[in-house]
Amino acid sequence: MKITAIPQLYRNVKRWREILTVLRRYGLADWLTQFRLPFRDVLKDRGGVPLSQYSREQRVRMALVDLGPTFIKVGQVLAARPDLVGPKLGEELKRLRANVHPDSIEQVRETLSAELGSDYEKHFQSIDAVPLATASIGQVHRAILNDGRHVVIKVQRSNIERMMRQDIEVLTGVAQLAQRVDAFAAWGPTEMVRQLGPMISRELDFTRERHNLEQFAEMFDRNRSDVIVPRPHKPLCTRRVLVMDELVGQPLSEFLSDEVDKIDETTEAVKCDRLAIKHRLCETIADVYLMMIFDEAVFHADPHMGNLIVMESGQLGILDFGMIGRIDENLRETIEDMLVAISSGDQNRLTRLVRRIGDTPPSLDESRLAIDVAEFIGTYGKQSFGEFDLTGALNELSDVLHRHAIKLPNQSALLLKMLISLEGTLRELGASFDSLDVVKKYVRGSMIRRLSPRRRIRQARRVYLETENFLESAPDELITLLKMARQGSLRVTLEHQKLGPTVNRLVLGLMASAVFLGSSLLLAMKVPPLLFHEPGAFGIQDLSLIGTFGAFSSITVMMWLVLAINRSGHLTRGNDD
Template sequence: MKITAIPQLYRNLKRWKEILRVLRRYGLADWLTQFRLPFRDVLKDRGGVPLSQYSREQRVRMALVDLGPTFIKVGQILAARPDLVGPKLAEELKRLRADVHPDSIEQVRNTLAQELGENFESRFQSIDATPLATASIGQVHRAVLHDGTNVVIKVQRANIERTMLQDIEVLAGLAQLAERVDGFAAWGPTDMVRQMGPMISRELDFTRERQNLEQFGEMFDRNRNDVVIPRPHKPLCTRRVLVMDELVGQPLSQFLSDEAERCDTDNDAIIASRNELKHRLCETIASVYLTMIFEEAIFHADPHMGNLIVMENGQLGILDFGMIGRIDENLRETIEDMLVAISSGDQNRLTRLICQIGNAPPMLNESRLAIDVAEFIGTYGKQSFGEFDLTGALNELSDMLHRHAIKLPNQSALLLKMLISLEGTLRELGASFDSLDVVRQFTRATIVKRLSPRRRLRQARRVYLEAENFLESAPNEVITLLKMARQGSFRITLEHQRLGPTVNRMVLGLMASAVFLGSSLLLAMKVPPILFHDVTVMGVQDLSLMGLIGVVGSISVMMWLLLAITRSGHLTRGDDD
């Protein structure tokens, strides 16, 4: 850890102690679980259940809950990154919900007074004291505006911004420590924290969510009337307060629960009507999200059933626009090419596209990746559209990326998570609806767009501008390089990844060898102090104590070094290298 980080460490010392205590507790439980020890059940959860009875993934989730809102939010972000943490842990982290007590209505009113002014109550007829929903960052209350409009108020929790920014600093320190561990360093924990910091900061700023609501509201008001986005009331929105229209209806999860309860008592006509509504909802949900991906290049990143509202008139309402994803043209075209490669069974092209869309490690085993891709295509490439298991395919793709340490960009990972969540929601609806057939229709439409003369002209213009810029700048760059070479200031910097541990082992081996040779000379020259001077033990006499200590110590270091190299799997060059 850098010296400049010491003030930060001292400032957050109390929080460091809390975090290390929780990590030590769950880490010790994980270690004890690996052994059949009589006291391995001594550590228990809040309900008195031994931690050893939980899986490792469950213990990770429980530790994040104990660590508080920031770590819960980090876990929710990592749930969208199965390429980093693996599908099993990502699936477990999806269960993370903030188990926090809501702020009192006095604290909520105090926040409203700070953000909207002391006379904020003149703008509302009433504010419900009981929160409608509570999360790690904010909580939602029903309210009625002065003109009688029913709204909901999303209010940031008191002191949550200071707590989260403090935890981000602590996470940055933990990431620096993790960089020293080979198993963690490969995933770039410092870069991960650097990316998570802005994401959490954006969620703390409700102004961004208000802008997202306006953008998506304009998008669907312009194109269709079967989708409703809450309308924000801009004069009442600030960085910590968001006021928007209330959507009257049932969350999709509650709608399906009520359907299950009433299914046995209703007649055939009502059941047929409900099945038709479910089918229409399936079509609307799939069409809306695919429109976001293939036409608008911006998507709502969390389409779980709690964020989808079945309105009284059958319309679909969408909530929670705190996290959205954006797709550039290259990513969208790569997705289309991947779908074509899977359906056509083109193994080589799909392998290239996976390496293109992700950040492949320098030592990627391309032959093994090609084998995994071939198995993937063999499993999913031959399925008909009606039988295609999109969730299984996406999960297996995530597992493949995780095994080969291929990291996706944030927007690609968000898109992957959204598609998995979307497919799960459509499956829960249970209607006989082929979502992948809609994907195929959208893909065909986008391929037609890619071949359109207008797009070709736009591409040609972009290529011309890039070529013009290159031709203008290239001569100056070449002249600069020639000047540097003539002046002797031309330098080439080579960086070897993970060279530090290799050099350290080499230096330690040379030092151990030098100590062994020097100690052997001490033994040969019988340098005092001397052991067994007057007696002979097993044929040994006049043994130099310093030489003996040096030989034993150097041999111990050499054995430890040999064991470490063996454990790393790099003692000999095997087939995997």
């Protein structure tokens, strides 16, 4: 551990203790599941159910809930990364909900006063004391502006920023420890936490969500009159407060439950009418989200049932723009190529695209990856558009990436998570609607755009500018290298990967050998203090205490080295890999 980390460790020692207590509790239950012991069911959850009866994924989710809002948010972020945690754990983490007590109305008013000024009440006729919804970072209250407009106020929870920054510091320390374990090091925990920090900081800044709302409102005004998003009231928005229009309608989840409750009370004609409404909703949702991906290159990342509203006017309302994804041209084209490769059964092309879209580890087994991709195409490549299981295909693709430790860029992972969530929402609607027909339409349009003369001209212009820049800078760079070589200042740095542990073991082995040799001499020369002045068992007499201790210590160290090398897998086999 670095010396500079000591103040951070001391500052967060209480939080470290809390985290280790929770992890030990759930990790112990995981250990006990391997044995039929009488005390294995001693540890129980708040409802009295033994923890050993839960799966490992369920205990991970429960531990995150116990650890508080920061870890709940981390779990929600990781739910969008099935390539890292696997589809099974990713699916379980989707169930994470912030089980936190809301701030009191007095705390909310203190935040509003600090952000909008002590006279903030002049802007509102009323503010509901009971929150409409509570999340890990903020809570939402209904309010009415002075001009009579109904709005909702999203207010950041008090002290949440300080607590989350403290937890990120602790997570950084945990990641540094995990980086030393080979089983975790392959996933780059320190890099993962380094990316999580800015993501959580962005969610703490409601200004970004306001910009997202403005961007999507302008987008739908331009393209879709049947979709609406809340419009922010910019003068009343700050970093910790977001005031926006209230969308009055029925959440999609309640809409479906009402359908089930009333199904026996309706006539056949009304049933058919409602099926038509559900079919239109399916078509609108799929069309809107695919338009975001293929036409606008920016998408709403969380299309679950609670974020979609059926408005009284028949429009589709979309909520919660705290997390959005953006797609560059290369990623969009790669997605299109993958869809074409799957539909055409091109195994080799799909394997190359999987490697291109993600960060592959140095130890990637390309032959096993090719076999997994071949099985994937064999399962999903032959399905017709009407029978295609998009959720199963996306989950299977996530599993392939997870097995081969292929890490997706953040935006690619968000897109994958959004597509899985979108398909699940469409399935819950239950209408006989084939979303892949819409996908096919957008892919066809994108392919036409890729072959258009305008795009070719833009590509040629970009290549020309990059070539011109290279030709201008290359001679100067070459002259600089030649000057450095002539002056003797040119240096080549070689970095040895994982050489440190090998050198440490070599030095420790030499030291143990030297101690053993010296101890043998002490024993042979009977250097005092001596044990067993009279002959004992096996004729042992006048045994040097220092020599005995040294010999025992050196033998212990050498046995530990043998076990350590054996665990690494390089005791008897060569190091060809």
